[in-house]
Amino acid sequence: MLSRLRNPWPDHRAERLLGAVSLLVGVSVIAMIVFVGVRAWPVFEHDGLSWLGPGGNLETQIANMQATSVNPPASAYHLNAWPLVYGTLLSTGIAIVLGVVIAVLSSIFIVELAPARLRRLAIPMIRLLASVPSVIYGLIAVLVLVPFVGNHLITAQEKTSVQNFAELTGAGLGVVVVTLTVMITPIMIALICEALMAAPVSWREGAVALGLNPLRAVLAVTLRAIRPAIVAAAVLATARALGEAVMIQMASGGSSYTPNLSHGPLIFLYEPLRTLASAIVDYHEGIGAPALQATLYAFGALLLFSAFVLSIAGYMIKLPLRRYQVRG
Amino acid sequence: MSVYAPQLETTSPPPGAKRGRRSSPWTWRWGDRLVLACAWGAGLGLCAIAAAIVLYMGYQGIEYLRPDLLFTRPAISLSQSHSGGILDPLIGTALLTAIGIGLAFPLAVTCAVWIAEYGRPTWLARVVESTIEIVAGTPDIVLALFGLSIFQLGVFAPLSFRAEGGGVYGRSFIAAGAMMSLIALPPLFAATRDGLQAVPEHVREAAFALGKTRIATIRRVLLPSVRSNIATGVTLGVSRIIGDTAIVLLVLGETLHIETQGPVPIVNLLRGTGSTLTSYVYDNSPAGEGGAPQKAYAAAFVLMVFVLGLNLLVDKIGNGSLSSAI
Numbered sequence: 339m340l341s342r343l344r345n346p347w348p349d350h351r352a353e354r355l356l357g358a359v360s361l362l363v364g365v366s367v368i369a370m371i372v373f374v375g376v377r378a379w380p381v382f383e384h385d386g387l388s389w390l391g392p393g394g395n396l397e398t399q400i401a402n403m404q405a406t407s408v409n410p411p412a413s414a415y416h417l418n419a420w421p422l423v424y425g426t427l428l429s430t431g432i433a434i435v436l437g438v439v440i441a442v443l444s445s446i447f448i449v450e451l452a453p454a455r456l457r458r459l460a461i462p463m464i465r466l467l468a469s470v471p472s473v474i475y476g477l478i479a480v481l482v483l484v485p486f487v488g489n490h491l492i493t494a495q496e497k498t499s500v501q502n503f504a505e506l507t508g509a510g511l512g513v514v515v516v517t518l519t520v521m522i523t524p525i526m527i528a529l530i531c532e533a534l535m536a537a538p539v540s541w542r543e544g545a546v547a548l549g550l551n552p553l554r555a556v557l558a559v560t561l562r563a564i565r566p567a568i569v570a571a572a573v574l575a576t577a578r579a580l581g582e583a584v585m586i587q588m589a590s591g592g593s594s595y596t597p598n599l600s601h602g603p604l605i606f607l608y609e610p611l612r613t614l615a616s617a618i619v620d621y622h623e624g625i626g627a628p629a630l631q632a633t634l635y636a637f638g639a640l641l642l643f644s645a646f647v648l649s650i651a652g653y654m655i656k657l658p659l660r661r662y663q664v665r666g
Numbered sequence: 667m668s669v670y671a672p673q674l675e676t677t678s679p680p681p682g683a684k685r686g687r688r689s690s691p692w693t694w695r696w697g698d699r700l701v702l703a704c705a706w707g708a709g710l711g712l713c714a715i716a717a718a719i720v721l722y723m724g725y726q727g728i729e730y731l732r733p734d735l736l737f738t739r740p741a742i743s744l745s746q747s748h749s750g751g752i753l754d755p756l757i758g759t760a761l762l763t764a765i766g767i768g769l770a771f772p773l774a775v776t777c778a779v780w781i782a783e784y785g786r787p788t789w790l791a792r793v794v795e796s797t798i799e800i801v802a803g804t805p806d807i808v809l810a811l812f813g814l815s816i817f818q819l820g821v822f823a824p825l826s827f828r829a830e831g832g833g834v835y836g837r838s839f840i841a842a843g844a845m846m847s848l849i850a851l852p853p854l855f856a857a858t859r860d861g862l863q864a865v866p867e868h869v870r871e872a873a874f875a876l877g878k879t880r881i882a883t884i885r886r887v888l889l890p891s892v893r894s895n896i897a898t899g900v901t902l903g904v905s906r907i908i909g910d911t912a913i914v915l916l917v918l919g920e921t922l923h924i925e926t927q928g929p930v931p932i933v934n935l936l937r938g939t940g941s942t943l944t945s946y947v948y949d950n951s952p953a954g955e956g957g958a959p960q961k962a963y964a965a966a967f968v969l970m971v972f973v974l975g976l977n978l979l980v981d982k983i984g985n986g987s988l989s990s991a992i
Contacts, residue, residue, distance in 0.1 A: 352881035356780040360794045363777055363851070367797035370804075370812040370848075377815050440708045443701075447709030451702070460709060463716040466977055470719060471909030473944045474966050477951050478719065481959055520715055527712075551694050553702055574803075581805020584911040584944075588953035615807050615912075622916050625814070638811040642804060649803040 374642055377635035380628075384415040389636070392420035396594040400621060403629040410629040417633055421594045423640075425611035428597065429511065429586065430579040433518035438572050440519065441526035442561070448527070449534040450556050468524035476588030479517045484508040484589065492608050500601055504609050509591035512607035517589055522579050526571040533567030534560060566655050573652040577645050583615035590616055614641055720970070727967020730960040736968070740922050740946070749958055752965050754924050755946040758839075759908055761935070762918070762942055765843025766907045767900060770850040774903075775896065778858035779884055802852035810916035813845035817917070824937075837919035838927070840936045845913045850903030857902070861895030862888060897983045905976040908969065911944040920945045943969045 381389060399417045406414040448460055488508025497506045537560045545555035561568075591610025594617075599606045612620065614637045624630050691702055738751030777794060785791040801809075816822060817836035865888055873883040889896075914920065919939030926934040941949070943965050948954050950962035 347879075347881045349879040349881050353780075353784050353786075356776050356784060357790075359773060359776040360780045361790070363773055364794040364797040366848075367801055369816075370809070371800075373812055373815045374808065377811075440712070443705040443708035444712055447705040451705055452709060460713050462977070462981060463713040465980075466720070466974070467712060467716045469905050469909070469973055469977055471911070471944060471969060471973065473909070473911045473947050474719075474723065474970060476953065477947055477962055477966050478722070480952055481962075482722070520712075523712065551691075551698060553691075553694070553698050553705075557701065577803045577805075581807060583805065583807040584915070584948060588948070588951060592953075615805055618807050618811065619912065619915060635811055635815070638808040642808050645803040645805060645808075646800060649799055653799075 371642065374635055374639050378632060378639040380632040381415050381417070381636040384412050385417065389417060390419055390423055392418055394418040396421050400624075400630060400633070403633060404624045404627050406627060406629050408628060410627075414629040415632060419614075419637070419640075421596045422612055422614045422617050422637070424596050425590075425594075426580060426613040426615070429514050429518060429590075429611065429613060430576060432511075432515045433522060433579055434572055434576055436515065436519045437523045437526055437575055438568065441523050441530055441571065441575075442568060444523070445527050445530040445534055446553075446556055446561075449531055450552070464524050464527055467520065468528070470521075472521065472582060472585040473588075475517050475521055476585040479513050479585065479589035480509065483513045483516065487513060487608065496605055496608065500605055500609070503598070503601075504593065504595045505591075506605070506608045507591060507610075508608070509589055510608045510610045511590075511597050513589045514586055514611070515607075517585060518579055518582060521582065521585065522575040525578060526568075526575050529571035529574065530564070530568055533564040537563050566658050570652050570655045573648050573655065577648045577652075580644055580648075581615055581641055583613075583619045586613050587616035587619040592616075592620060720974070723963075723967055723970045726963040727970070729963075731964040731967050735961075735964055742922065749961060752943065752946060752961070752968065754922070755941050755943045755965060756968070758914075758918070758924060758940040759942040759944075761839055761940070762843055762846055762914070763904055763907050765839060765936075766846030766850050767903055769844060769847035770854055770903055771900065773847070774851050774854035774899070775858050775889075778855050778862060779889075782859050782862035783880065783884055783888070798852055798855050801848055802856075805912075806849060806910050807912040807916075809845050809848055810913040813841050813913065813917040817841040817844075835919070837917055837939050838937045839918065839940065842913055842918040843936075845917055846907045846910065849906050849910055849913070853902040853906065854896070854899035857895045857899030858892060861892030865891055894983050898980055901976050901979050901983070905973055905980075908942075908972055908976075909944065911948055914942045914945040915948065918942065918945070920949065922949075943972075 394417075396418065403410070403414055403417075444464070448457055448464075452460060485508060487510075488506070492506050492508060500506065541559050541563065542552075542555045545559045546552060550558060590612060592612060593610040594612045595610050597606050597609035597611055601609070618634050618637050621630060621634060625634060691699055694702070735751035736756065737753055739753045740755070741750035777798065781791050781795055814836045817838070817840075819836075822836075822841075869887060869891070870883055873887045874880075878886065918941065919925075920941055921939045922941060924935070924940035925938045927937040927939075928934040946965045947962045947969065950958040950965070952959070
């Protein structure tokens with residue numbers, strides 16, 4: 339066997355073998371989409387798109403699902419997933435807006451402002467931030483940030499003002515957004531830095547020669563040129579934030595409540611929430627019940643679909659960048 | 667923008683400022699100075715957060731990690747002093763990493779070689795490449811759901827843990843390892859493909875001129891020359907696998923001890939369930955059922971040491987750019 343491997347392979351056979359293995363990978367990915375779709379189908383069959391709408395109490399609906407037997411009636415699939423969709427959009431949206439601002443500023447810092455010695459220190463630090471496992475972020479959020487917010491920032495008066503709707507323990511939107519921002523910013527910084535470095539220096543030099551100060555030249559010329567890279571970075575980070583399950587499950591307070599801005603902006607940030615991905619972690623113990631299983635796969639299918647749309651969007655956005663050889 | 671209205675401050679330098687030097691920020695407009703301060707603040711702030719995480723985890727780890735924790739098995743106990751060590755999670759992490767990389771490495775390198783060197787028919791190569799892009803963007807929790815649904819099929823039933831009644835749960839080291847390989851695949855594939863595409867064309871032409879076939883060129887010339895790219899890819903894959911929690915929670919079964927299944931020595935381990943460092947941290951945090959933060963900190967410290975080590979490794983073998991590691 340080994341000696342046969344050592345002998346030179348015929349070229350055509352090698353090509354077919356390599357192609358077959360690659361095809362296997364492709365097929366297994368398509369199988370993933372099909373499997374998740376098929377398992378999720380009963381939910382969309384029974385409820386249609388009103389499944390995504392508001393109304394009803396999500397926790398009692400899921401408890402009903404767990405109570406049903408092997409052959410659940412059609413009514414058992416009924417769910418209004420709006421609290422989860424809302425929680426996902428809310429946490430992702432705020433984290434992306436904050437993250438883009440921080441990422442652009444710190445990319446300018448790394449590429450243009452920092453002295454060489456500081457840059458050599460900053461790059462590994464930010465890379466480390468990207469590779470810390472999400473469970474460690476979750477642990478820090480739940481053991482450090484949540485008690486701090488719960489004990490020092492939330493007043494007793496704020497707790498009593500919403501006690502009929504939600505229990506304010508500190509775990510909630512604010513902690514989730516802060517942790518999520520720290521998690522996704524390094525991904526954006528990597529892409530934005532790359533584009534900043536690849537943008538032609540002569541453009542900026544031209545702007546400086548016309549009398550702009552160096553910072554304004556970067557803001558007015560280079561940053562404009564790399565706008566597609568910034569959007570592509572935001573799209574990539576959105577995909578990452580949507581799928582974040584474990585950290586959010588740990589830090590969000592685990593209640594299918596929809597944070598309500600009318601309670602006041604501060605209380606809004608303290609209110610608990612649940613996202614699509616964290617709901618899968620929350621309820622995975624009950625996956626034996628067919629109705630709940632289909633529902634969890636429907637959450638997964640929704641995430642898969644969003645990730646798919648985002649990756650197409652990212653590809654389309656990066657197309658104009660190819661024009662000036664900026665790889666994003 | 668004021669491209670056509672140059673600012674007076676910079677066109678006529680104040681007395682004392684030398685010509686040809688960078689303009690001093692103190693002569694800039696307030697708005698520019700504010701942006702400058704924010705940029706410094708954002709950059710230094712992120713570095714400070716990274717340093718704080720490392721120092722905090724290090725402090726907690728040194729406080730709670732005892733050497734004997736690494737060699738004792740976990741036990742079920744309400745008090746943190748009797749709940750044992752983290753031997754089983756450590757073994758679980760090592761085993762899962764080995765299975766995941768063992769599956770992902772040949773697949774990823776083969777795909778990369780095929781796409782970079784053969785890639786015919788073109789449409790098929792593009793389809794395979796975009797499916798790998800899809801996996802790269804897929805949340806790990808969705809991959810975990812996929813793993814459950816695949817390994818619950820009757821065909822794969824012998825590969826996973828089985829309850830007393832014969833019900834197939836689709837949970838085992840093999841199932842979780844296969845899903846982990848999907849997580850490690852995209853970075854490994856991208857690193858190898860980018861390396862191959864960066865090899866200059868004349869290297870291939872020289873090999874062909876010497877009478878080597880295409881596959882011989884790949885094996886003897888191209889793969890050895892992209893060895894450092896592959897090493898970077900493997901390191902990134904390993905750090906993804908050891909950091910993943912969702913797949914462990916759903917597909918590995920999150921049992922406290924490594925439970926074997928069946929009589930055959932190594933196969934029963936692969937068919938069994940277990941836990942990893944990440945699921946151990948999760949279970950012992952207030953979010954999981956066990957409220958043992960000291961044990962969670964100790965395990966998280968070990969995890970952090972691994973992550974730091976892998977980071978240093980990427981630094982050493984990679985080309986040092988920020989994006990090569992994310």
